[in-house]
Amino acid sequence: MKNINQTVGLGGVNDPQDVSVIQALLQQQGAKNLKIDGIYGPNTLKAIKEFQKQFLTHPDGIVSPGKKTLEQLNNPTPPSSARPLSIPPDPLPLPPIQPWQNGGDKQQGSARDATRGAVYPQIVTIEMLDAVNPEGRNKQNIEALSYINRYLQEFEISDHQEIAHLLAQMAHESQFKPQAEVTNYRYTVAKRLWGKTYGDLSKACNSPISPRGKRVYDEHHNLVLWCNGEELLNIVYGKKHKGLGNDEEGDGYKYRGRGMIQTTGKANYQDFENYYNRGKSLKDKLYFVENPDLLVTSTEFAFESSFYFWQNNNIGKKARAKSATVAKVTKPINSKIEGYADRLKRFNRVAPLLGVEQVTK
Structure with missing residues (x-):
């Protein structure tokens, strides 16, 4: 055996x-x-x-x-219901061979350097990541490349339009760096985002001192008020926010967004935990509800949880549709479509490299 x-x-x-x-x-x-x-x-x-x-x-x-x-x-006698295993060849169309994939010059920080030792077909190249995320050139993009190609394979994502949307959304949300949701909100921003839904937020947003320990004034010379991030997120992601599964005091802040596409809410952390532990032995299991910061401290989990969120929320179907727009793809990730202009710009940067048409909305 x-x-x-x-x-x-x-x-x-x-x-x-x-x-x-x-x-x-x-x-x-x-x-x-x-x-x-x-x-x-x-x-x-x-x-x-x-x-x-x-x-x-x-x-x-x-x-x-x-x-x-x-x-x-290991059983030499297959089950009575056995049939030949028909596996179609070459299920994932690869982009044209790049010079660096065919004996091109090896340069420091080049795609050839970045993909050395990778075992996954390179659907996405470093050129694409540099286009969609110029902030991460020569650093974050090189580290991100192998993870992105790995999870494109594992989650069976091969449609180039979907990949362009996925990269644009991920680059906007995190710039391919594992991170937790920011908590340094100005009162005016918090009020615009959540005031209509959650009413008066002034109790959580009354500090005259910025997170950097300074007083800040707006263009009208008015003192800017800042929010206590933990208190604010416990309000806006608390029990009143349906679908997140935050049912205990403090869950809003504890299960704030983390990863490459900000996984938010206890229910989403639990879904990822269930997926990750499926089929694993007890010693190999991990508990993301108990330890949500794993999506920040581990680049692997930050990427894997984001790909799972994409799949679990059926965002790929929206991204592959002929009628797909950046706004429609953004909606499941950010319901208020914050940062739309930046998401659109990033999509249009990477789309031509994937053979996808640029869009105006």
């Missing part, structure tokens, strides 16, 4: 040695068009799910040590 040390498949560790073992077992079970190369990608995921359909009602695309899928893969 062939064994693996860690999980292989959707959301798994995907160590190349373990992946090779699973690919070999899948070949023995009849998987076609599947190479034994130790690279976890869409073909391997599809092969796992196709194989699981023979004995699982809900295939999850995960092979764990000591679990049923690995046991069945």
Whole structure:
């Protein structure tokens, strides 16, 4: 019996040695068009799910040590319901070969340098990230590249229009840096954003001292008042905010937005936790409701939670539609469509590099 040390498949560790073992077992079970190369990608995921359909009602695309899928893969006698595993070749169209992918000059900070050692097909290039997020050139974009290509594969995102929208939204929200929602709101801004919904916010926004410890005056020479971020977010993301699942005192601030596309609210943290822990052994599980700052301290979780939020809220469908607009894609992420002009500008920067038409709205 062939064994693996860690999980292989959707959301798994995907160590190349373990992946090779699973690919070999899948070949023995009849998987076609599947190479034994130790690279976890869409073909391997599809092969796992196709194989699981023979004995699982809900295939999850995960092979764990000591679990049923690995046991069945090692079974030389397939289930009576078994059928050939038909895996379509080349499911993800790749962009044209770039000079740096075909023996081009290697330069410090170049795309060739950034992608060295990556095991995922490069749908997104460093050129695209530099276009959509110029603030992260030579630093954040290089680090982000491998994560973005990894999760494009794992979440089976290949439509170029969807990718352009995803990159634009993510770059606007975080500039590809793991971070928590800002809390240094001016009273005037908080009132504009939430005053109509939550009424008087003055109790949470009455400090004459800015977060930097200074008094600030507006263009009319009026003293600017600042909000206590924790108090403010406990009001606007509290029990009155439907759909977030914040049902205890202090949940609004505790489950404020974090990650690359700000995951907000206890319910969304719980959804991601359920997804992440599905099929994992007890020792490999993580508890994001208990430790929400994991989406800030870990670049991996910041990206993975954002891709999950995108998928779980069906934003990709809106982004792929012929009638897609930046405003429509923004709505599930930011209901008030704040920062629209910047999101639009970023989309139009990266769209041509993905062969997608620029838009006016």
